[in-house]
Amino acid sequence: MAITAVKGFNDILPDESGRWQYIEQTARRVFELNGFGEIRVPVMEKTELFCRSIGDATDIVEKEMYTFTDKGENSVTLRPEGTAGVMRAFIEHKLYAQDPIAKLYYLGPMFRYERPQKGRYRQFHQIGAEITGVNEPLADAQVLNMLTTFFREIGLTEPTLQINSLGCPECRPGYRAALRSFLEERMEHLCEDCKRRFVTNPLRTLDCKVPGCIEATSGAPSVLEHLCSACDDHFSSVRRYLDLSSTPYSINFRMVRGLDYYTRTTFEMVTGLLGSQSAVAAGGRYDGLIxxxxxxxxxxxxxxxxxxxxxxLLGSQKFVSLPDLFIATMGGAERDVAFRLMDGLLKSGVRVELDYEGKSLKSQMRRADKLKARYSVVIGGNEVTSGRASFKRMADGIQTDSALTVADIRSLVGKSDL
RNA sequence: GUGGCUAUGGUGAAGCGGUUAACACAUACGACUGUGACUCGUACAUGCGAGGGUUCAAAUCCCUCUAGCCACCCCA
Incomplete structure (x- = not known):
């Protein structure tokens, strides 16, 4: 048996990698435009970091982490998310000392031991961004704005922004108590999972998908009505700024987070196109984490x-670059000329493909067609002696005579000067 | 961790106990005398996820395992 990849760990083949690069480049461009700088942190951290940030009692920490003991008897964990490591580095290098405001972004693989399904794998990739040092709602709005811009720039209209506020340590306990007493009266209508959630994390009952629970909680109190005045002001300001920047959003007071560190503003970019994996991006404020x-x-x-x-969401769109020119040759002697020509053209930025194996002209032309080369040219004895050749535009078959020089070919295939 | 579904070549798939595993696409080469796309020809699974079993005979029946997918849980 040949060796296969580890379950939930996927290869990204050349056919797909163009799409990934497009996503990454768009994110980098938009984030850097907003003043964010890239931070690169390790994929592995001490286990304790995740226990303290994400929360000991969360599902991620309890059952989804790749945790093991290394040869030095240290408990280490493959990062299940990015924020914890970034904040650890932020503190460790005292980034706040140079500049009270830091804007950072990161990208890379994350690891969670879950059962794989559509849009969810054990090694998956995230791009994230963080602003530290700003209490003002302006920061919340900029982050949301940037996220919305990213999806617009990448050409997607589907994921839409939902926002909520989770309050702060001042007001959340009050809300939790109010919700509990509401749920207590409807206990018999709740599913088994929700009865458990009632004890562990009552807010979770709000996003249960069981029809009975949706009905039972339909009149549940909203967090937004239990915010303290500071949190309430903050949330109103965020909304006002979103309106000022014409950023579309809807409020979802039932939205909850799986990580413990979130406070105040939380948000998700949601879609209905990915089955149960509706969240394409998510985040929020974490005022207590650092x-x-x-x-x-x-x-x-x-x-x-x-x-x-x-x-x-981008679907099967292909993002591949096509060759500008395919050079076919008639025989061994001409291949030397063709090779030198290719070398010169590549160095000047023209994408060239050449026949590698001395195949028949028929095969070479078929390959030119398959690679979707924009132009093709055949180099034989005549061309070598005359120094000129016919360049065929593949789309319509029209041939144009041109000298076999880098400059002439460049202008023929339509590459503007550097 | 819990459920359901599926496993035949590079891909999509026929086949439902019996001679060379259909067909299509893709791929390779060739025919139209130095030029692709259309057309035509040729080649391409000693093997039907793996391992056992039943049978004179198994891709087709039985058992075990494995993998993938989808959903739940949870999450990006």
Missing amino acids: SQLGGPSIPGIGFAMGLERVAL
Whole structure:
């Protein structure tokens, strides 16, 4: 038996990688335009980092982490998400000392031991961005704006923005209590999972998909009505800024987060096109995280988006570059000339393909067609002696005579000067 | 962790116990005397996810395993 890849770990073949590069390049461009700089952090961290940031009792930490003991007897974990590692680096290098405001983005693989399905794999990729040091709702709005812009730039209209506020340590306990007493009266209508959630995390009952639960919780109190005045003001300002920038959004007071560190503003870019994987990007404010990790008391806000999910939304569009010219040759002697010509053209930025194996002219032309080369040229004895050749535009078969020089060919195939 | 579905060549697939595993696409080469696309010809699974079993005979029946997909849980 040949060796196969590990379950949930996928290869990205050349056919698809163009789409990935397109996503990554678009993200980099949009993020850098907004003043974000890339930070590259390790894929592995001490296990404790994730326990303290994501939360000990979350599903991610409890059952989805790739955790093991290394040869030095340290418990290490393959990062299940990006924010924790970025904040660890932020604190470790005292980035806040150089500049009280940091705008960082990252991209790379994340690892979660889950059962794979559509849009969800054990190794998956995220691109995320974080702003630290800003309490003002302006930061929330810029992040949301940037995320919306990214999806517009990449050519997708489908994921739409939903926002909510989770309040802060001041007001959330009050809401939780109010929700609990509401649920208590409807216990018998809740599913088994929700009865469990009632104890562990009552907010979770709000996004249960069981019809009975949806009905039972339809009149549930909203977090938004239990925000303290500071949180309420913050949320109103965020909404006002979104309106000022014409950023479309809807409010979803039932939205919850799977990571414990979120406070105040939370949001998701959601789609109905990916089955149960509706969240394409998600994030929120995490004002307590940095101090919780042993850093100074600095607020933060950020998001992460799932590259696989964005790629699925882009569909099977191909993002490949096509050769400008295919050079066919008649025989061995001409191949030397063709090779030198290709070398010169490549160095001047013309994408050239050449027959490698001395095949028949028929085969060479078929290959030119298959590669979708824009032009083809045949180099034989006549061309070598005259220094000129006929360049065939493949789309319509029209041939144009031109000298076999890099400059002339460049202008013929339509590459503007550097 | 729990459920359901599916496993035949590079791909999509026929085949439902019996001679050389259909067909299409893709691929390779060739025919139209140094030029692709259309047309035509030729080649292309000693093997039907893996391992057992039943049978004179198994891709087709039985058992075990494995993988993939989809959903739940949870999440990006």
